[in-house]
Amino acid sequence: RPWIVILFVIIVQFSGGVYLAAASEMVGTTQLLNEDIMMAGYASLIGMALFFGMMFRVKFAVKPRTTLLMCGGVIAVANLVAMNTTNVPLLVGVSFVAGFFRMWATFECNSTIQLWLTPKRDLSVFFCYVYLIVNSAIQLSGIAAIFFSVWASWHFMHYFIVAALLVMMLLVMFLYKDIRVMPHLPLYGIDWLGMIMWGITALSVLFVCLYGEHYDWWYAWQIRTATLCGVVTLALNLWRASFIRHPYIMLDTLKSPIVPITIAIMIIADVLLAPSHIFGHALMEGVLGYDAENMISLNWVAFVGTIVGVLFTWLTFARRKWSYQRMFVIAFSAIAHYLAYFYFVIDYNLPKEALYFPIFVRTFGYIIVAVAVLTSLTRLPFPFHFMQGVMMQNLFSASLAGVIGTTIVARAMKVVMTRNAAWLS
Numbered sequence: 001r002p003w004i005v006i007l008f009v010i011i012v013q014f015s016g017g018v019y020l021a022a023a024s025e026m027v028g029t030t031q032l033l034n035e036d037i038m039m040a041g042y043a044s045l046i047g048m049a050l051f052f053g054m055m056f057r058v059k060f061a062v063k064p065r066t067t068l069l070m071c072g073g074v075i076a077v078a079n080l081v082a083m084n085t086t087n088v089p090l091l092v093g094v095s096f097v098a099g100f101f102r103m104w105a106t107f108e109c110n111s112t113i114q115l116w117l118t119p120k121r122d123l124s125v126f127f128c129y130v131y132l133i134v135n136s137a138i139q140l141s142g143i144a145a146i147f148f149s150v151w152a153s154w155h156f157m158h159y160f161i162v163a164a165l166l167v168m169m170l171l172v173m174f175l176y177k178d179i180r181v182m183p184h185l186p187l188y189g190i191d192w193l194g195m196i197m198w199g200i201t202a203l204s205v206l207f208v209c210l211y212g213e214h215y216d217w218w219y220a221w222q223i224r225t226a227t228l229c230g231v232v233t234l235a236l237n238l239w240r241a242s243f244i245r246h247p248y249i250m251l252d253t254l255k256s257p258i259v260p261i262t263i264a265i266m267i268i269a270d271v272l273l274a275p276s277h278i279f280g281h282a283l284m285e286g287v288l289g290y291d292a293e294n295m296i297s298l299n300w301v302a303f304v305g306t307i308v309g310v311l312f313t314w315l316t317f318a319r320r321k322w323s324y325q326r327m328f329v330i331a332f333s334a335i336a337h338y339l340a341y342f343y344f345v346i347d348y349n350l351p352k353e354a355l356y357f358p359i360f361v362r363t364f365g366y367i368i369v370a371v372a373v374l375t376s377l378t379r380l381p382f383p384f385h386f387m388q389g390v391m392m393q394n395l396f397s398a399s400l401a402g403v404i405g406t407t408i409v410a411r412a413m414k415v416v417m418t419r420n421a422a423w424l425s
Helices: 002-014 020-030 034-061 064-082 088-112 123-151 155-175 192-211 221-241 251-255 258-287 292-297 299-319 324-344 352-379 384-424
Strands: none
Touching (some): 002 064, 002 088, 002 123, 034 088, 034 384, 064 088, 088 192, 123 292, 192 221, 192 384, 251 258, 258 324, 299 324
């Protein structure tokens, strides 16, 4: 029953360690920094990305019923811990683990219905479905988190997710047979140390970008330590990959031209979209005076943009096989329209409805970029180089590229504003 499996995917995608849409409410009640909440939220996305490196191995090692029960239980416990702790390392670690098991459960469900979605295994079609589910869940979970925050408390979002996961686990217990659909292959030969070290590298980059402004960048020992840790673990990863038999990420994967190209494209896209996180929130909160409920209501526009972007990409890119160049031109034109609109049209008396179209085209363009970039990785040899390429691409598209882009734009804005204030004085 594919629709039951899709329901499971939606429940799992709604779950996580922390919910970034309710970050301001969490800061107010837990006395944590906003950077602490963001660090935990993005650590969950890093955990999701790192799972791709061992994706097919766990499919052969663990039964589907066991996988879903175990993942549902771990994510539920992670939600309970995340809502009751103010220990930042514990919060980040729990969110990281929750992201890993969240991706595991998502892969188990999606791999089950892949042939139902595309009997020819056309991955461009499959990736349209993936981004429809993932991006829709991001928009709708944000709406749900703010709804619970306004109605009662941000804690109720966690209670709701735990209840949904328990319902999913009950359905799995009653509907799934305890059988193995793939030949058993033990989890031997996986570079666990390499996975941990790549995770430390990514978390170090995340820490520097998120806490850099708070600690005044490399004047603080915290930022210098995180930078040194990231550089050392990255060097050790590359050195180990040159001689061990099965590194978590092979050097041949990193040397393939398509991998750095896709990473560069995602970083460029996220740098262009960074003003939506910085200037957009500053405009809506500080200038237009919107509260959290009004701001999150714009997620419905982004949700519509996601659906239209997926349908457009499916019709043109997946079915009619439009070229990558044409898709990227359309996507970056939509993103450029969003930037030009906010640069030339923004005004103090701007009605809320005037924000609908630019937010729509911003989401529309990003969906096209994401699906095209992910599909381009199918040129890599399957399965190991392909999955490692997907892991690297998701590591940047899901977490690091957005943080790097936001950091660059925020730092540039602060330097320019400081300079202009000095000139005015």
